Amino acid sequence: MKILVAIKRVLDYSVKVRVKTDHSDVDLANAKMSMNPFCEIAVEEAVRLKEAGVASEIIVVSIGSKAVQETIRSAMAMGADRGIWIDSGEAALSPLTIAQLLAKVVQAEQPSVVLLGKQAIDSDDNQTGQMLAALCDYPQATFASKVTIADSKATVVREVDGGLQTLQLALPLVVTTDLRLNEPRYVKLPDIMKAKKKPLDTQTPESLGVSLNNSVKMIKVEPPSERKAGIMVPDVDALINSLKNQAKVL
Amino acid sequence: MEFGLSTEQQLIVDTVRSFVENEMYPHEAEIERTGQVPLELGLEIRDKCRDLGFYAANMPEAVGGGGLNHLDFTLLERELGRPSMALSVFFGRPSGILLACEGEQRERYLLPAVRGERFDALAMTEPDAGSDVRGMKCYAKQDGGDWIINGSKHFISHADIADFVIVFVATGEEQTAQGKKKLITCFLVDRDTAGFEIRKGYQSVSHRGYHNCILNFDNCRVPAAQILGEVHQGFDMANKWLYGTRLTVAAFCVGRARRVFELALPYAAERKQFGQAIGRFQGVSFKLADMITEIDAADYLTLAAAWKMDQGLDADREIASAKLYATEMLARVTDQALQIFGGMGLMSDLPLERFWRDARVERIWDGTSEIQRHIISRHLLRPLGC
Ligand SMILES: Cc1cc2nc3c(=O)[nH]c(=O)nc-3n(C[C@H](O)[C@H](O)[C@H](O)COP(=O)(O)OP(=O)(O)OC[C@H]3O[C@@H](n4cnc5c(N)ncnc54)[C@H](O)[C@@H]3O)c2cc1C
Ligand SMILES: Cc1cc2nc3c(=O)[nH]c(=O)nc-3n(C[C@H](O)[C@H](O)[C@H](O)COP(=O)(O)OP(=O)(O)OC[C@H]3O[C@@H](n4cnc5c(N)ncnc54)[C@H](O)[C@@H]3O)c2cc1C
Numbered sequence: 001m002k003i004l005v006a007i008k009r010v011l012d013y014s015v016k017v018r019v020k021t022d023h024s025d026v027d028l029a030n031a032k033m034s035m036n037p038f039c040e041i042a043v044e045e046a047v048r049l050k051e052a053g054v055a056s057e058i059i060v061v062s063i064g065s066k067a068v069q070e071t072i073r074s075a076m077a078m079g080a081d082r083g084i085w086i087d088s089g090e091a092a093l094s095p096l097t098i099a100q101l102l103a104k105v106v107q108a109e110q111p112s113v114v115l116l117g118k119q120a121i122d123s124d125d126n127q128t129g130q131m132l133a134a135l136c137d138y139p140q141a142t143f144a145s146k147v148t149i150a151d152s153k154a155t156v157v158r159e160v161d162g163g164l165q166t167l168q169l170a171l172p173l174v175v176t177t178d179l180r181l182n183e184p185r186y187v188k189l190p191d192i193m194k195a196k197k198k199p200l201d202t203q204t205p206e207s208l209g210v211s212l213n214n215s216v217k218m219i220k221v222e223p224p225s226e227r228k229a230g231i232m233v234p235d236v237d238a239l240i241n242s243l244k245n246q247a248k249v250l
Numbered sequence: 251m252e253f254g255l256s257t258e259q260q261l262i263v264d265t266v267r268s269f270v271e272n273e274m275y276p277h278e279a280e281i282e283r284t285g286q287v288p289l290e291l292g293l294e295i296r297d298k299c300r301d302l303g304f305y306a307a308n309m310p311e312a313v314g315g316g317g318l319n320h321l322d323f324t325l326l327e328r329e330l331g332r333p334s335m336a337l338s339v340f341f342g343r344p345s346g347i348l349l350a351c352e353g354e355q356r357e358r359y360l361l362p363a364v365r366g367e368r369f370d371a372l373a374m375t376e377p378d379a380g381s382d383v384r385g386m387k388c389y390a391k392q393d394g395g396d397w398i399i400n401g402s403k404h405f406i407s408h409a410d411i412a413d414f415v416i417v418f419v420a421t422g423e424e425q426t427a428q429g430k431k432k433l434i435t436c437f438l439v440d441r442d443t444a445g446f447e448i449r450k451g452y453q454s455v456s457h458r459g460y461h462n463c464i465l466n467f468d469n470c471r472v473p474a475a476q477i478l479g480e481v482h483q484g485f486d487m488a489n490k491w492l493y494g495t496r497l498t499v500a501a502f503c504v505g506r507a508r509r510v511f512e513l514a515l516p517y518a519a520e521r522k523q524f525g526q527a528i529g530r531f532q533g534v535s536f537k538l539a540d541m542i543t544e545i546d547a548a549d550y551l552t553l554a555a556a557w558k559m560d561q562g563l564d565a566d567r568e569i570a571s572a573k574l575y576a577t578e579m580l581a582r583v584t585d586q587a588l589q590i591f592g593g594m595g596l597m598s599d600l601p602l603e604r605f606w607r608d609a610r611v612e613r614i615w616d617g618t619s620e621i622q623r624h625i626i627s628r629h630l631l632r633p634l635g636c
Pocket of ligand 1: 377611
């Protein structure tokens with residue numbers, strides 16, 4: 001059984017985000033980039049499914065400029081078997097375009113499970129997995145916190161408002177991962193060294209027959225307004241008083 | 251020339267960084283308070299490093315190590331400069347000199363050290379012989395197929411957790427151009443050997459929880475099979491294998507300095523006095539400018555020396571320069587960082603005072619700053635007949 005994992009290279013979660021002075025975008029110059037944490041969870045889940053004997057091959061795919069190869073290699077160090085880099089240059093891509101590119105890869109590879117992060121911590125769209133499932137006409141289970149695959153069926157526990165929902169789905173399917181699905185491992189030194197030798201295939205939007213006509217245009221980026229410092233209140237009465245009269249939330 | 255990290259190097263750095271942040275930082279405050287690493291914790295760190303294949307990363311793959319070259323290992327050591335040394339010692343970097351093990355020594359010392367089953371410590375220094383290693387008084391006399399060791403060593407790092415000690419002992423004298431000099435032999439001595447005692451050492455201002463010990467040899471009988479290398483060749487062996495460990499001191503200092511800098515920079519941007527961030531005052535901002543410039547300089551000196559070693563070139567002078575500059579840089583950087591924190595910098599509620607204390611030993615061990623300057627200047631002047 002094949003698993004396809006889509007991964008995105010994003011600004012590292014620990015970096016303090018700066019906006020470019022012309023407000024055109026977030027400033028990525030010299031900033032540390034890493035694999036999107038939800039994608040890391042997706043890779044980890046795939047590796048666990050392989051270790052459990054459920055999956056036989058893990059393919060990772062990433063879309064972007066040359067630098068995403070590094071992200072693919074780190075997924076390989078975690079345990080992915082081979083990679084596909086879709087060279088889209090520096091173009092900004094909308095979730096629909098990404099989903100269209102991924103759908104072509106799904107068509108070619110015919111995986112039983114497609115794993116994606118539920119969202120990327122840069123644009124926070126939370127759309128790609130859903131759109132991909134629609135384009136492929138696959139069932140989908142988003143926000144997964146537990147994934148079990150047996151007897152050609154997937155049982156996925158989802159984190160939803162107010163609790164957990166359990167779905168049973170037929171394969172092939174799309175799963176997007178939530179934070180509590182697993183804790184990604186540290187990569188092993190020998191696996192870092194092996195990652196270099198794993199096959200990495202290059203594709204382009206043209207070779208996949210997808211045109212990059214972007215339906216979404218970014219107009220302006222602004223930093224969130226600074227939060228005012230809090231105040232100290234002496235006792236509960238003062239707290240209730242200020243919630244009523246100053247914050248006006250009671 | 252290539253100054254960026256390869257994908258593999260970046261992965262090594264990222265992995266070690268997240269390992270020390272998640273597995274070591276949370277225990278640091280407690281170790282500072284108690285001055286002791288619970289052995290279970292140390293062994294847990296060791297076990298995790300073993301599982302990750304990072305244990306003994308400095309040793310060749312042929313003996314079961316990680317097989318990193320000097321440059322990659324220096325990058326790893328740089329990350330290990332960040333956490334408490336009392337914890338990072340369990341990350342496992344057996345002394346490279348163990349590669350001189352031969353025959354059954356490999357099974358008894360080298361391989362178990364690489365597997366993390368036996369810890370080693372290395373002993374040269376004595377109360378009357380520090381910088382002047384060849385002035386050592388600890389001596390061994392041959393008795394049939396055995397050697398009998400007498401004397402003592404002090405300041406021996408982490409001998410409290412060592413299963414065996416690599417110890418340098420005088421075994422004779424020779425006439426040299428500079429007068430009589432001791433001939434030195436290197437022995438491998440197991441912890442429980444009769445006549446060998448490992449005692450608690452002194453209380454040090456630097457690296458709480460990372461202990462130094464006193465070793466006593468009282469008619470300690472050791473078979474000749476436990477000589478590492480050849481009889482009388484210990485001094486040359488030390489020179490051959492131990493220059494490299496000096497570079498790890500430099501790498502430690504660079505990593506530690508970056509951690510300190512990462513605390514001082516945002517503090518300067520956030521702490522307000524006189525109605526604005528203190529980073530707006532040149533008195534503070536120029537400190538930051540000097541700090542980062544010196545950190546980068548030490549970093550490049552260190553990496554360049556490691557690169558030279560990987561090329562098989564003589565790097566003794568460059569290693570001495572890196573060790574000298576990085577250790578002195580760390581002293582200045584920790585002092586300035588503490589200054590930027592003002593009064594709070596001195597308080598043990600924050601780690602600044604600890605980094606400042608820890609930095610002090612770096613200019614002393616593995617050859618003092620003066621000895622490094624001696625090495626550097628002799629390299630320059632000796633060829634001129636001076
Ligand atoms: C915490 C700690 C851990 C240690 N761990 C180990 C260990 O694991 N194994 C080990 O073998 N040793 C260890 N050492 C010993 C360390 O290497 C020595 O302290 C160091 O070599 C200096 O020797 P010394 O302390 O005897 O000082 P000395 O050699 O007595 O030096 C005193 C002063 O004289 C200066 N000086 C000496 N000779 C010259 C010269 N020719 N020219 C100019 N100045 C000179 C020195 O620079 C220094 O400022 C450790 C030391 C410490 C503090
Ligand atoms: C052990 C101890 C005992 C003390 N005892 C007392 C006491 O009994 N009574 C009392 O009232 N106080 C006491 N103090 C407080 C002491 O006087 C302050 O710590 C000191 O004035 C510095 O203030 P700060 O720590 O808030 O640092 P900050 O004022 O926040 O300074 C932080 C850094 O910014 C720099 N800086 C600030 N402003 C400027 C500027 N305009 N230009 C350039 N650089 C600037 C400072 O030099 C420093 O490096 C004590 C402090 C200590 C550590």
